[in-house]
Amino acid sequence: MTIDPVLAHRLRVHTFRSDQLTDEDHDPGDIIQIHTAQDVQAGAYEGDVTVGDLRPLGHFGIGTLEGLDGELVVVDGEFWDIDVDGVARLAPDTARVPFAVLCDLVEAxxxxxxxxxxxxxxxxxxxxxxxxxxxxxxxxxxxxxxxxxxxxxARQHPPYRPLAEVLATDQxxxxxxxxxxxxxxxxxxxxxxxxxxxxxxxxxxxxxxxxxxxxxxxxxxxxxxxxxxxxxxxxxx
Missing domain, CATH: 3.30.1330.80 (Hypothetical protein, similar to alpha- acetolactate decarboxylase; domain 2)
Incomplete structure (x- = not known):
């Protein structure tokens, strides 16, 4: 993965490991992101953190669950999973997350x-x-x-296909x-x-x-x- 150095300087991009996932390591209002767009586009749908891990890190955001299992919407600290039929359900704390972007609104x-x-x-x-x-x-x-x-x-199963292929058939x-x-x-x-x-x-x-x-x-x-x-x-x- 490459990141534009000007972008990195402007946004103060930091990387960390899942065992460093804590609300003490960032300032209020910072964006917390689990994995990258490139990961998702390449078919990396395995989650190495859970909804429970993410709850303290932001009260609103977006993402998906393991296996690309629906669309994740985080509103007021509640993690909602939208299934393939458009039905919303609360995601359990044990649900694993391969991609999410979370934040709190500060100085808005x-x-x-x-x-x-x-x-x-x-x-x-x-x-x-x-x-x-x-x-x-x-x-x-x-x-x-x-x-x-x-x-x-629709939820995917290994071996995972790239995102573009999934969207062409299972969206x-x-x-x-x-x-x-x-x-x-x-x-x-x-x-x-x-x-x-x-x-x-x-x-x-x-x-x-x-x-x-x-x-x-x-x-x-x-x-x-x-x-x-x-x-x-x-x-x-």
Whole structure:
């Protein structure tokens, strides 16, 4: 894995091992990441940490469970797994995690949206408020979304295939006409491609905790965007 040295200097990227996974090793608001986008894209779906390990490290975030078993959405410290049919269930502490990005919102900015605002308009609005276009950002959006187009993925079994192959055959794309809920995620710059999925990576959970998933499209209505600019990224390798 290579990481752009300018990016590393700007974001203060740190690596650590799973046995160093503790909330005492980072500042409030830092991003904690389990493995890298390259790992997931290559088919590294085995988890070496658990949901229980991750609970103290961030109250919101995104990820997946071992075997690419659905979409993980972390809202207010609750770890929700969205299965291939779009049904949300609480992930047990024993569930293993091959990839996750977690954070707490610290020194955040809020943006109120009356909408309607589609995905492209949402991204453009957020970018207008970024103090550094080449930084990384954590986002939380509370409000009404209509419509929403999601995806989730069926659980995989060894030998694992690369992510692109899995998405071509085992991705379930579904649409919800309207829901009230919480969308969480991150925006990473293009030169973070060796570390993260560049651009906006967003997951959404319905307020009634019935459904959610990885967000393709979501039109915002009467929403509040909370945007934070973390100063460090800690990556467990």
């Amino acid at each position: 900015t809020t943006i109120d949206v009356t909408g309607p605002l589609d995905r492209a308009g949402f991204e453009a609005l957020v970018r207008e408020h970024l103090p550094d276009p080449d930084g990384c950002y954590a986002l939380r959006v509370e409000g009404r979304f209509a419509p929403v187009r999601f995806r989730s993925v 379930h794309d579904f649409t919800v006409p309207e829901l009230v809920g919480t969308m969480v995620g991150f925006c990473f710059p293009p030169d973070a491609g060796d570390l993260e999925f560049a651009g906006f990576h967003l997951h959404l959970l319905a307020a009634d905790r019935s459904t959610g998933g990885h967000v393709f499209e979501a039109d915002l209505h009467d929403a509040r965007i909370t945007l934070a600019h973390p100063h460090a990224v800690h990556v467990e390798l």
